[in-house]
Amino acid sequence: xxxxxxxxxxxxxxxxxxxxxxxxxxxxxxxxxxxxxxxxxxxxxxxxxxxxxxxxxxxxxxxxxxxxxxxxxxxxxxxxxxxxxxxxxxxxxxxxxxxxxxxxxxxxxxxxxxxxxxxxxxxxxxxxxxxxxxxxxxxxxxxxxxxxxxxxxxxxxxxxxxxxxxxxxxxxxxxxxxxxxxxxxxxxxxxxxxxxxxxxxxxxxxxxxxxxxxxxxxxxxxxxxxxxxxxxxxxxxxxxxxxxxxxxxxxxxxxxxxxxxxxxxxxxxxxxxxxxxxxxxxxxxxxxxxxxxxxxxxxxxxxxxxxxxxxxxxxxxxxxxxxxxxxxxxxxxxxxxxxxxxxxxxxxxxxxxxxxx
Numbered sequence: 001x002x003x004x005x006x007x008x009x010x011x012x013x014x015x016x017x018x019x020x021x022x023x024x025x026x027x028x029x030x031x032x033x034x035x036x037x038x039x040x041x042x043x044x045x046x047x048x049x050x051x052x053x054x055x056x057x058x059x060x061x062x063x064x065x066x067x068x069x070x071x072x073x074x075x076x077x078x079x080x081x082x083x084x085x086x087x088x089x090x091x092x093x094x095x096x097x098x099x100x101x102x103x104x105x106x107x108x109x110x111x112x113x114x115x116x117x118x119x120x121x122x123x124x125x126x127x128x129x130x131x132x133x134x135x136x137x138x139x140x141x142x143x144x145x146x147x148x149x150x151x152x153x154x155x156x157x158x159x160x161x162x163x164x165x166x167x168x169x170x171x172x173x174x175x176x177x178x179x180x181x182x183x184x185x186x187x188x189x190x191x192x193x194x195x196x197x198x199x200x201x202x203x204x205x206x207x208x209x210x211x212x213x214x215x216x217x218x219x220x221x222x223x224x225x226x227x228x229x230x231x232x233x234x235x236x237x238x239x240x241x242x243x244x245x246x247x248x249x250x251x252x253x254x255x256x257x258x259x260x261x262x263x264x265x266x267x268x269x270x271x272x273x274x275x276x277x278x279x280x281x282x283x284x285x286x287x288x289x290x291x292x293x294x295x296x297x298x299x300x301x302x303x304x305x306x307x308x309x310x311x312x313x314x315x316x317x318x319x320x321x322x323x324x325x326x327x328x329x330x331x332x333x334x335x336x337x338x339x340x341x342x343x344x345x346x347x348x349x350x351x352x353x354x355x356x357x
Contacts, residue, residue, distance in 0.1 A: 027246035093164035102174030136247035177201025181262035195273035213241035219286030313344035
């Protein structure tokens with residue numbers, strides 16, 4: 001185990017501490033209540049809506065399990081042009097995107113993103129494969145990272161799937177965005193993944209200046225004028241960050257491990273094309289902003305800088321030109337490309353039909 005360092009030192013700030021037993025019990029209870037009393041009812045409502053409004057419409061075309069991870073099923077969505085009865089395994093290949101669901105590393109399932117996966121396959125002609133991973137606390141870091149490595153390796157080697165291995169990308173929501181950037185660093189996959197699209201990801205577990213998630217929450221934008229849930233004066237995922245850390249991190253773990261905090265990964269260990277998407281009113285937005293700027297060689301915003309703008313932009317609107325706080329794209333000398341998009345007036349998980357983190 002890594003030395004814990006002198007209390008209050010820079011080393012100790014980077015090491016996950018052992019929580020008092022009372023706090024561990026508190027987080028375990030909160031995790032149970034969140035999963036059983038909040039998330040499950042929300043998911044039942046979501047599933048009921050799918051059943052009554054569009055039954056079967058977004059179901060995968062195939063669910064496949066590999067022997068390396070028998071408990072983890074992969075949900076496969078073929079593009080409309082694919083006909084398995086006439087396709088040739090040697091010549092019929094499609095660009096492929098592998099998606100990783102969110103859920104703060106301890107809840108969530110691949111089928112939560114069925115509608116997104118189906119829509120993407122249909123609209124863009126991609127093969128879309130939703131991956132699963134072992135949840136914390138039973139599978140703390142780095143269990144999920146190596147689960148995903150094993151599954152992706154099987155998919156890339158699976159001649160029965162129409163995967164164009166020269167055009168494979170990863171996308172992930174929240175915790176899934178973190179895992180997409182983490183697994184892409186592993187030597188077995190480095191160079192095999194063309195792009196990564198982390199959506200409102202957690203990329204830096206190192207406590208912010210002033211300490212913890214509360215310090216991070218000071219860097220997001222607050223807009224009380226929006227009213228309702230979006231206008232709340234506190235970030236709704238703030239409490240969940242403590243549960244997440246309890247469930248996913250083991251005492252003694254270094255917070256700046258690049259597999260845990262991709263912000264610290266060498267640029268050449270990541271895919272050459274990265275499109276970071278964040279929400280203006282999300283405590284995770286500032287760290288995603290800093291990572292995007294770091295990758296692209298731009299000035300890295302300070303920990304005291306707030307993302308976005310004070311004005312209300314309008315729900316559903318994007319700012320894609322003329323304001324680098326919200327969007328830009330940079331192509332580097334080596335050909336790698338980095339894109340940044342900050343979605344205005346939105347909170348974490350804005351594009352999900354269920355509660356996810």
